Amino acid sequence: MSIDPMKIGQENSHSTVVSEGLHTRIFRFVDENKEFGGCTGAVAMKILTDEFPEVEQISQLENEYRVTQHLSKLRFIRPALNFVKKEGKYAIYFDWAEGITLKEWIGILHKEMQITVDHNLNDRNVERTKNPRLKSAVSLALKISEAFVELHDSGVIHNDITVDNIIVKESKNYDKFSVKIIDLGLASLLSHHDCVSEKIRKDICCLGAVFFELFTGVNPYCTKDSDSIWNDGGAANMKNEINIDHDRYALLRTRVPWCLSTMIYNLVERRGQNCYYQSLTEVIKELHIILTDHTSLLSDKHDIKSNNPFHSQTNKLYGRARHFTMLVDAFRSVSHRTGLHEVVIVSGYSGAGKSALVQQLKAPVIENGGHFVCGKFDQQQQMEPLSVITAAFSNLCDMLASKDANELKQTRAVIKEVVGSEISVLVSLIPTLSQIIGSAKSQPVKVGCIEALNRLKYIFRLFVRSIATPARPLVLFMDDLQWADSVSLDLIESLITDGENKSLLFVGAYRENEVSQSHHLSIMIHKIERKSIPIIKIEVGDLSKEDTNELISDMIQTPAGQTRSLTDVVYRKTSGNVLFVLQFLWSLCDEYLLFFSLSSNQWLWNTAMIESKGVAHNVIELMSCKILQLSGESQNALKLMACLGSFCEEAILNLITGSDGMIALSEDYVSNAPQGLNCGHLDLFEALGFAVKKGLMIHIDSNYKFTHDQIQLACYSLIPKNMRGRWHLWIGNQVWANRAASPEKALFIAVGQLNKGTMFIHSKDRRIELARLNLEAGIKSMSLVAFAPAAFYLKTGMGLLHENSWSDHYDLCLQLYESYAESSYCQGKFVEMNYALQDIFDNARSSDDKLQAYFTLVRALGAQNKLPEALETGLFFLSELGEPIVISSDTKAIFLAEFSKTKHMLDGKTDDDLLSMSIMTNKTKITAVRLMSILSLYAYLSDQKLYSLLVFRMLQTSLLHGICHESIPGFASYGGLLSCCFRDIEGAYRFGQLSLRLLEKFEAKECLGQVYLVIYSLINGWIESHYSSLEPLQFAYSNQMRCGEIQYAMMSARQYCTHMYQCGVELSTVEKTCEDYGKMMIEHKQDLFYKYTLPYRQASLNLMGRSKDPLLLTGEAMDQDVLLNDAIGSKEMALVSLIYHQCSWLAFIFGDYGLASKMVEKINEIDTSTYPAFMISSYAFVEGLVSYALAHKTNEAKWEILGRNATDKMFQYASIVPINFQHKLLLLQAESLFFSGDSMNASK
Incomplete structure (x- = not known):
């Protein structure tokens, strides 16, 4: 039976049109009785639709029938039942193939996969490519490959492999398929004279295009006619087509695991006149390997042959063994109670591996019971006060709070004992500290700005002392110190110079090429060195070629002897800079110049092609080229992140995107948004997820972080300089508009971003509004004792004012200028302060409005x-x-x-x-x-x-x-x-x-x-025991340090040293106490009080035999002539009298009564009537002893008279407070009796 094609023009009760092409139409007929000889109960009829078909069309239809007949026994080919030619009409009858075209199946697949991705967006930890349908797609690719291998083995080349020419039927369990190859009109039978390999390569490349579309949902070619690829240059055209459109390869890498993207690339990309695959049998082998190990190869886990092609030796250092030993030795020093805390400074160029080197110290620190805390400064976030310090110690508090109940209880007790109630100062700065000590019961005492900074440094010292112990040493690693703000460096310096803390190892890293001698960091290092604190300096350079080869060998798990050819070219292009080497290898993989062959189970590369590859001059240029190959969405997400800095919390990103992770813009914002973001929406977190997968970023603890600063700089460099301000302005507006979710975080982020876009703000009202925000940020920074950032915000706010602002916005101007003057005073920038104060004095409307300015001026003059x-x-x-x-x-x-x-x-x-x-x-x-x-x-x-x-x-x-x-x-x-x-x-x-x-x-x-x-x-020296003053004075010192009142603290310390000496405390204790407090006075620039401790310390040294001349106050502590001349020159008569007094006392003890007498005479020339009781009584006591000694020696009456006068004074003092003066009175009375010859009563 046959159906006459002459009578078929449209659908009827017997037929259905299922497909229609340019020159053909396909009908489906039900054939329940199988009259056509088929097996499926249905027949497909393909006819030529042109009334007068071309010879070529007829020839193709005849060829399809002939080839199909040749392949009739193949399971992947639908049988051809008949060929009909009648009155100019031509038709082929096929047994019906159940299923849908591969193109239709691909559409269904990617719709299902997108639904899965959308569902997983609520959980950003879900692996994006870990989709059950991906395995099905690989199974189908394997089945299609097997079909074409069978075709080729039968001596047929298809020549027209497209997604429309493959019929797919999927079983219900999603992992079994039947495939039929159709449309064999362009197929050819191979003869012995054909170039078989060339024709097969054509099918291989076309199948690669099919797989590209299968896994991405996108046709890789701009033209719809696959055969046109091979016209006019064939494979070369296809190569150009692909290379021109970087987004297509970016899409391939985005949606397909690395092992599959490499395979697809190798299918479509020719290397000269050759293809990587010589037959589809090799493709089948690799697909079998992928399906066998699909759990790892098709997931997002970083595993060799998967999305991250490289093996990572996380615990291995290359060429840094000596440096690492120095770090470990420094840690051992603080953990073995050597009595010295350690400072290590690591320097080197960007990308040299400084951070990686120090991070390797973390494991041995933790293994030995220590704590490892790290922080990283950011060029884009320098104006966020103390953010890096607080983040680092917040993490430490989280670690401490996670300890078992007993250890946590002990930690809490120690912190409270050492720090006391002033811990509330730190709780306000580090909220996570409340997890350890509970909520603060009292608020910090309100003090001035300078006092607040002094208090913070002292309390922070106490806190670190309490947690850094020999049993639990603390390693504090601060990275990128070249970008540290001045207040953070002050706090770091305070910790480093704390002589009471013996269990702290500070490690700092910085880029030496970005730090000049006048940089804040250089100044800090010089100050530390001047205080005789040893610094271990480690310079990290580029890797040697041998170390580079070892690194590459480990990364691709290939013997070092086999990687030398690759290392030679990589080293020539990177000079051994670690980051450059790693990113260059990534770029080779991205361009498929270095890839892992699943079939041969080894890494392959083409040295000549790598050698000819143009290379960037630095990592930033290299990374910029790499990023430009990503999709537009990915590029814009990375640019946005780069504007925020090297890392950003999800909480901040949520302020930009909203809760759904999509950037949704109002019409106003769309018109003002930077190019690339004005599309109205951007799935930021999806794009960042891809960046994480590509190794450009990491996602840890709800933070997104660039894997290296150079990558962040590369992303930022892609924004044209004249447009960066617009990006920052748009981000700042987004954050501020959504600030309700996190107002405190939003303030500094928003203001920092908006300030970088001020050149695009022209409205006076908006500039005034931003000036108010800068005032708010400045005041907040002042409360955090971050005076440099505060001054920056306030000065920026002042710069946003217009010429009539003092009249139109008086209160705003007054607050800005007052606060700026105070912040300048706190930094010691008195010139800037005076300019601001003068503006206030010129524009203030009343005396009351000048009050704060006068206070600032008075304190500034005192500070100078x-x-x-x-x-x-x-x-x-x-x-x-x-x-x-x-x-x-x-x-x-x-x-x-x-x-x-x-x-x-x-x-x-x-x-x-x-x-x-x-x-x-x-x-x-x-x-x-x-x-x-x-x-x-x-x-x-x-x-x-x-x-x-x-x-x-x-x-x-x-x-x-x-x-x-x-x-x-x-x-x-x-x-x-x-x-x-x-x-x-x-x-x-x-x-x-x-x-x-x-x-x-x-x-x-x-x-x-x-x-x-x-x-x-x-x-109280006139009422109570002199000795009872020691404890209160020591407490006063501690209390005033906790309140930041440095001058009163140092005055208390000075008095404490004096009283210790006067009360007869053991001399070595007096000397050590004077030395320790003296160091504190020097640190806080309290030279006036420091000078008063020197005579007591040197006198103690003399009395202990630790000076060349016991009669002179010259030695380890001071030079008598220098200090005395300075005191006389500055008319510090109290200090002059103190030096003379100590000299008279030493002269008396060591028997030089003449010298002692001269010193006493000099004291008597000074008005000491208002001096404290212990001082004037001590003067009288020494004068009496010296007078009686000279009376014995010279027998002159004047000395006896002077002695009796001194005894009478001491009698008056002893009658008031015997406990302090009775013993001195008795000694003078004994001397008087002895001189009178009454030895018996003198001895009593």
Whole structure:
């Protein structure tokens, strides 16, 4: 039976049109009785549709029938049942092949795979290519390959392999297929004279195009006619077609595991006149290998032959054994209690492997019970205050909090014991610390900016001491120090120079070619070296060729002897820079010049082609070329990440993209978005996932991070310079628009990005709005004691103002200039400060608006040790506040008048009356008392009379207007004046105790040091044991350090050293204490107080026999002549008298009474009437001993008279407080009796 093709023109009840081409139409007929001789119960009829078909069309149809008949026994070919030719109509009858075309199957496949990917977007940890349908596609590719091998083995070349010419039927379990090859009209039968290999290669390359479309869903060629590829140059045209369109290869690498993409590339790419595969049998072998190990080869796991082609020796270093030994030895030093903490600085060019070297130390540190903490500074995030330090120690706190309950309990106890209640300072900076110690019970005491920085450094030292112990040493690794901000370097320097911490190893790495001698880092290193702290310096250079060969050999797991040819060319092009080598190898893989052959199970490369490959001059250029081969979406995602820095938290990315991971832009934003992002949406996380898969980024702990800074710089370099500001501006707008989710993080990110795009902001209103944001960021930075970033934000805000801003936006201008002046003062940039202050003085609308500026100016003058100018400015400021202090030549009269006024105001007031005084509420008076408190320190150091007047006025103001925190030291200071100037011991003690009760009542911790200093230096020595002052003075030092009050802390330390010596503490202890506190004074630039410790330390050394001349205060601690001349020159008479006193004491002890007498005479020439009790009593005691010694020696009456006078003074002191002076009185009395010849009573 046959159906007449003449009668077939359209569908009817017997037929269905299933396909229609340019010249053909295919019908399907039901053949239930199998009358056509088929096996399927249906028949396909292919007819020529042209009324007058061309000879070529007829010839192709006849050829298809003839070839099909030749292949009739093959399972992959549908049988041809008949060929009909009648009245110019031609048709072939085929047994019906169930299924769909491969093109249709590909469409279904990729739709299903996209649904799976979309479903997994909610879980970004899902492996993107780990899709069950991918295995099915590989199984189908294997089945198709087997079909064409059978075809070729039967002597037939298809010549028209496309996705339309393959019929696919899939079983229900998705892993078994039946395949039929159709459309054999262009097929040819091979003869003995044909060039078989060339014709087979044509089918192989076309099959590669089919597989490309199978796995990507995209046809790799621009033309739809596959045969045209071979016309006019054949394979060369196909190569050009592919090379021109980099996005197609990018798509292949994006959607297909590395093993498959390499195979497909090798199918379609010719190497000269040759193909990589000589037959499809080799393809079948590789597909079998992939299916056998599909769990690893088709997943995203980094495994050889999979997506990451290279083997990674994570614990192996190349050419760095000596360097690593130096690091390990440094760690052993801090872990074996050698008594010294260690500092290691690693330098080298970018990509040399500095970070990788130090990271190798992590394993031995952890194995030996230590903690390894690392942080990395970022060029794009330099203005985020202390972000790197806080992130590093946040990770440490997470580690500590994860310990078992007992260890966590011990850690908590130690931290609380060492740091105390001031731990709240760190909790506000490192919130994760609360996991260890719990929530802070109290807020940090509010102090000034400089004091806050001092406090932070001291508390941070204590915290690190508490967690870095010999049993648990701490390794702190800070990477890319060349980009560290100044406040972070200050904090690092503070830790490094902490002599009390013996269990800290600091390792810093930086790029030496980016750090000049004037760089903050160079200055820090020089300062550390000047403090005699040894620094281990490690310079990391490029690899040698042998080390490079070892690296390559390990990476591709090929014997070193076989990789030398590859190493030679790689080394010539990279010079052994580690990062350059690695990225160059990646580029070879991306271009399929280096690939792993699954069939031969080895790595293959073409040295000649690699040698001819153009090479970038550096890693950035190389990576830029590589990134340009990625898809547009991937490039834009990487550019966006590069604008944010070398790493970014997912929380920040969510502010840009929204919760669904898609960047959705409003119409306004679309018009202003950078080119590439104005498409309205971008699946950022999907694109970043691909970047992770390609080794450009890593995703760890909810952070996306470039695998190297050079990659980030390469991505950033792809943004045209004149467009970078627009990118930053757009990112800043996105972050700020979505800030509600994370307001604190959003502030610094948004402002930092917006500031880089200010050149694109032209609206005055928007510039003012950004100025306000910079003010907010500046104030926040100041609260974090990050003065350099604060100054940057504030100065940027000032630069956004317009010429009428002082009139139109007065409050904003005033706050910006006030804050900028203060931040400049805190950095010691007094010129910039003065410019800002002058603007305030010129534009302020009232005296009240100048208050903050005056405070800043006074403190800045004091910081520069311009004490007279500071006092002059402060007194002017006080008069502006309504508290003028009169200064005249008759200072004594003014002193007595002010004392009488104060005494009169205090008459009749009991302690309870004073304790129950109202709180001062008048802001002007509070400001005045606060200023008096600041000025009193400057006056104490330079003008004692003015100091007394300030103390009197502080009390007077408090008695009239109420009490405030700053009033409390005034009561103690008043007691000190009563003691020193009026010898009113009872009154002095009363006001000293009153100030202590006020401290307790108002919880004024910040004032404790001032109060204790006065009480235990000037007052209690007349009432209590001198020895009892040691513990309070030491506590005052610690307290003031915790409050950041460095000057009062150092004054307390000075007094502590003095009292130790006077109280007879063991000399070696005195000497060591003076040395230790002296180092602290030098560190904090408190030279004035440091000088007062030197005579006591040198005298102790002399008395212990550790000086060349025991009579001279010259030796290890000081040079007597230098210090004495300096003191005389600067009119520091208290220091002069101290030097003379120690010289007289040494001269007496070592028997040079003449010299001792001369020193005593020099002391008597100085007014010591206001000196503390222990000082004037000590002067009298030494004078008495020297006088009696000379009386014995010369028998001159004058010496006996001087001795008796000294004894009388000591009698007065002993009658007031026997515990301090009775023993000295008895010794002088004994000397007097002995001189009188009453030896018996003298001995008693």
